[in-house]
Amino acid sequence: MRFSHIDIMDIPVYNKSAEEAFKVFIRFSKENRVRTLYTPNTEMVMMAQRDPEFKEILKSSDLNLPDGIGLKLYARIHGLSLKEKIAGVEFMERILSYCEKTELKIYILGGAEGVPETAGRLIQKKYPHIKVVGTHHGYFSKEEEPYVTDAINEASPNIIFVGLGAPRQEKWIHHHKRLLDAEVVMGVGGSIDIFAQKARRAPRIFITLGLEWLYRLVKQPTRIRRMLLLPRFVIIALYQRFF
Numbered sequence: 001m002r003f004s005h006i007d008i009m010d011i012p013v014y015n016k017s018a019e020e021a022f023k024v025f026i027r028f029s030k031e032n033r034v035r036t037l038y039t040p041n042t043e044m045v046m047m048a049q050r051d052p053e054f055k056e057i058l059k060s061s062d063l064n065l066p067d068g069i070g071l072k073l074y075a076r077i078h079g080l081s082l083k084e085k086i087a088g089v090e091f092m093e094r095i096l097s098y099c100e101k102t103e104l105k106i107y108i109l110g111g112a113e114g115v116p117e118t119a120g121r122l123i124q125k126k127y128p129h130i131k132v133v134g135t136h137h138g139y140f141s142k143e144e145e146p147y148v149t150d151a152i153n154e155a156s157p158n159i160i161f162v163g164l165g166a167p168r169q170e171k172w173i174h175h176h177k178r179l180l181d182a183e184v185v186m187g188v189g190g191s192i193d194i195f196a197q198k199a200r201r202a203p204r205i206f207i208t209l210g211l212e213w214l215y216r217l218v219k220q221p222t223r224i225r226r227m228l229l230l231p232r233f234v235i236i237a238l239y240q241r242f243f
């Protein structure tokens with residue numbers, strides 16, 4: 001990543017405000033090449049410690065937005081300052097609003113069958129002039145991958161939102177970016193479910209207190225295995241700092 005960043009367990013994350021990050025996005029959207037945008041959180045940084053391919057993919061990204069209070073905590077423990085936590089879902093919202101004004105076309109890939117279509121419909125309702133040029137669910141097989149990339153290119157989007165869960169979405173983006181005819185491909189995790197109103201974001205008070213992870217755990221207890229990475233993240237952060 002070429003931009004001002006700090007390394008969190010070897011993963012570079014952008015270290016300026018969301019405002020500045022958005023200017024970078026705008027620049028990307030005007031260039032004639034494919035740019036990747038990921039939103040690593042604590043779980044993803046931990047996954048990357050055990051998955052060298054995933055780590056390399058995150059390291060090779062054009063822009064990584066720090067999406068999680070844990071990353072801020074890591075920075076603090078290490079005496080660094082992480083300017084701002086930038087939530088992927090909020091950044092996607094900004095992009096949608098910008099696309100409506102600029103006529104950039106969007107494609108939504110990911111979520112269960114029917115979900116990206118619902119997300120597209122609701123986005124269209126909220127941003128009447130936006131161009132949602134295509135959607136596809138995220139449960140396709142390896143054999144179907146060429147069909148998916150062809151369908152995307154035929155729709156000719158500028159921005160592609162990919163929500164296949166981490167690390168699948170980043171790996172998919174990395175391995176297909178050269179085949180995609182678009183300007184920005186962004187990994188958005190569960191945000192498509194949120195735009196489709198199949199999932200809700202935590203109430204503002206949880207977000208403010210840095211407890212969004214707790215809300216998600218209570219709503220979806222099957223996340224417990226992934227969440228167990230969080231205390232380990234803090235222990236490793238402290239260990240690295242003091243030993």
Ligand code: UDP
Nearest residue numbers: 110111112138139163164165166189190193
């Ligand atoms: N998903 C998908 N294909 C898959 C696995 C997951 O489309 O093979 C979708 C899933 O339906 C959900 C999103 O990916 O919409 C991932 O959600 P999760 O909450 O795991 O993502 P996070 O935001 O935590 O990265």
